[in-house]
Amino acid sequence: MTSSVLPDATGPYDDADLRYSRVAMALHWLIATLILFNLAVGFVMEDLSPGAKKIIISAHLSSGITVLAFTGLRIWWRVRHRPPPFLPGLAKWERSLAELVHFLFYGAMILTPLSGWAIISANPPAGSPGAIVQQERADLARAQGRVAPPARVSGKSRFWWFAPLPPIAPLANIGAHPDGLEAQHRLHERSAEVHKYLSFIMIALLMLHVGGALKHQILDGGNEIKRMIPPRRRIKSSRNE
Numbered sequence: 001m002t003s004s005v006l007p008d009a010t011g012p013y014d015d016a017d018l019r020y021s022r023v024a025m026a027l028h029w030l031i032a033t034l035i036l037f038n039l040a041v042g043f044v045m046e047d048l049s050p051g052a053k054k055i056i057i058s059a060h061l062s063s064g065i066t067v068l069a070f071t072g073l074r075i076w077w078r079v080r081h082r083p084p085p086f087l088p089g090l091a092k093w094e095r096s097l098a099e100l101v102h103f104l105f106y107g108a109m110i111l112t113p114l115s116g117w118a119i120i121s122a123n124p125p126a127g128s129p130g131a132i133v134q135q136e137r138a139d140l141a142r143a144q145g146r147v148a149p150p151a152r153v154s155g156k157s158r159f160w161w162f163a164p165l166p167p168i169a170p171l172a173n174i175g176a177h178p179d180g181l182e183a184q185h186r187l188h189e190r191s192a193e194v195h196k197y198l199s200f201i202m203i204a205l206l207m208l209h210v211g212g213a214l215k216h217q218i219l220d221g222g223n224e225i226k227r228m229i230p231p232r233r234r235i236k237s238s239r240n241e
Helices: 022-042 050-080 092-121 129-143 169-175 178-219
Strands: none
Touching: 022 050, 022 178, 050 092, 092 169, 092 178, 129 169, 129 178, 169 178
């Protein structure tokens, strides 16, 4: 999944040979938009009102799962279609850094949604003995005036408010019996912590990615951004990516 280098980086080249395919462009901008949305709402949704929070969390979760699906499609497309070469004139360290950032980006785009999915999955299945006991404990805490987290159950989330989003079964089943509630709670907390750190890693990678693109575009004059923008006129090329 690495980009190739032009045989003669100092010679003439066809603009079409350095441009990504329309499929790659569409996936790139769709994934980027969803990631920016999730990062933006992820840091503010806990402070929203209960009604707004419920809507935003559902959108946040649905967006993350969509990123996961699109990332799988993007990897499949990239494996089957040769990516365009780097712009001429890039130093070896710049090419190596770009490949490393892209590799880490793919990892983050997979692990971040999965860790979010794990958060909602690490709750007892609906109707299970564990869910009943968890609800009873939450009700008792509220009756005694103690602050208690809401009792959650797996299997109630919906994908973009239409299709039900099933939990990751092995994680949900840990709390199916009351004896597993404590272990499941620890898993829930660890998943939330991992999700938070992955979000910060995503921000750092995003800054490196955008910073590199702007450096090549503005300082190097390499038309880096144009590689991910459809041409105004149709460019005839046999390249698939």
